[in-house]
Amino acid sequence: MIVAERKPLKEITGMLQGKQRVLVVGCNTCVTICMAGGRKEVAILASALRLAGIEHVGEETVERQCDLEFLGPLTKLGEYDCLLSTACGIGVQLLSDLFPNLPVYPALNTKFLGVNEDLGRWSERCQSCGDCILDRTGGICPIARCSKSLLNGPCGGSQNGKCEVNGDVDCAWQLIYDRLAARGELDRLETIFLPKDWSHSRDGGPRRIRREDVAL
Amino acid sequence: MRIVVFCCENSAYQAARQGQLPAEVDLIRLPCGGRVEVLHMLRAFERGADGVLVLTCQEDNCQSLHGSARARHRVEYAKEILQEIGIDPERLQWHPVTSNMGPRFRKIVADMIEGLKLASA
Numbered sequence A: 001m002i003v004a005e006r007k008p009l010k011e012i013t014g015m016l017q018g019k020q021r022v023l024v025v026g027c028n029t030c031v032t033i034c035m036a037g038g039r040k041e042v043a044i045l046a047s048a049l050r051l052a053g054i055e056h057v058g059e060e061t062v063e064r065q066c067d068l069e070f071l072g073p074l075t076k077l078g079e080y081d082c083l084l085s086t087a088c089g090i091g092v093q094l095l096s097d098l099f100p101n102l103p104v105y106p107a108l109n110t111k112f113l114g115v116n117e118d119l120g121r122w123s124e125r126c127q128s129c130g131d132c133i134l135d136r137t138g139g140i141c142p143i144a145r146c147s148k149s150l151l152n153g154p155c156g157g158s159q160n161g162k163c164e165v166n167g168d169v170d171c172a173w174q175l176i177y178d179r180l181a182a183r184g185e186l187d188r189l190e191t192i193f194l195p196k197d198w199s200h201s202r203d204g205g206p207r208r209i210r211r212e213d214v215a216l
Numbered sequence B: 001m002r003i004v005v006f007c008c009e010n011s012a013y014q015a016a017r018q019g020q021l022p023a024e025v026d027l028i029r030l031p032c033g034g035r036v037e038v039l040h041m042l043r044a045f046e047r048g049a050d051g052v053l054v055l056t057c058q059e060d061n062c063q064s065l066h067g068s069a070r071a072r073h074r075v076e077y078a079k080e081i082l083q084e085i086g087i088d089p090e091r092l093q094w095h096p097v098t099s100n101m102g103p104r105f106r107k108i109v110a111d112m113i114e115g116l117k118l119a120s121a
Helices: A009-015 A039-051 A072-076 A089-098 A172-183 A186-190 B012-016 B038-046 B067-084 B102-120
Strands: A002-006 A021-027 A056-062 A082-085 A104-106 A108-118 A121-126 A166-170 B003-008 B025-030 B051-056 B092-096
Touching (some): A009 A039, A009 B067, A021 A039, A039 B038, A056 A072, A072 A089, B003 B038, B038 B067, B051 B102
Parallel strands (some): A021 A056, A021 A082
Antiparallel strands (some): A002 A108, A108 A121
16 A cells, blocks of 8 residues: 655644635545545544634545545535645645646655554555566565665675664565575575666656556 | 543543542543544544543553553644644643542542643633
8 A cells, every 4th residue: 555644733734824724635545544644534634723723624535536536526615725635645636636726735745655564553565666576586575675676685784684774674685585495496596687677667757557448 | 621531431430430520520431541532632622621631541451451552642642733733732641540549530630720720820
């Protein structure tokens, strides 16, 4: 899922300076699961904004803010000075497209694509590089989980299974080695990874997918 | 002055019933401290409360195991929100109160009333 966290309230109230009619728009998908921008967080944020002195704060949460199909109900809402989205950056942009004359502000910082490790703990797993190699690395992504995104690791900064960047971070290449060793597949590491073709990632500009079998 | 007191019915609510409640108090009975949510505390302030207390079991004596710890964590989170929007976080407090602690319950409430009076003086 996309993992996000709420911006500091001071930053949010700073964006909303002078606005007295604010609609907080949440999303029922990823940001609900990571407890940053679902219906409950919308209610908390709206309550905090009212306590901070904003006169009229509305609340609305849609099923998926990244999908126009679910944004229809928002077009029938009353008069607002601005929208405050508690979705990821994708939802904020789609709302801005839908309401080009209305400021749409982000209430969250979109952090990464990751997993829920434990109660209240999330961590990154994928950088959407566009060319998955998990079949060769024991299901552990060195692009997302090695601090240097090394394809042929580990580097000299791997100590006792931890990364030199931060002692709390597991060395992805140690994890890969241990996983492959346990599976008896260490021979996979004898194949050197060639330089990655980053044109499938951000180097190729904003990416698009088109499915002719689905398109009308 | 209004003080909203969220009480676990297994502990602080029993303590609250051991004496006269001050006129300023609105008592809210919870099945467990873990039922209280950040939104409940903020809503209490929105609706005019001057102070909010969340009184639950001792953390190692919660029938639901983690209810009191959850309540404490949520109070800490709500206090951060209050601080960020310029409301004195001391207006919201969590305390463990067992069922036989009637005097402690009344002291916590009296201390909050006193603190709020001093803050508004």
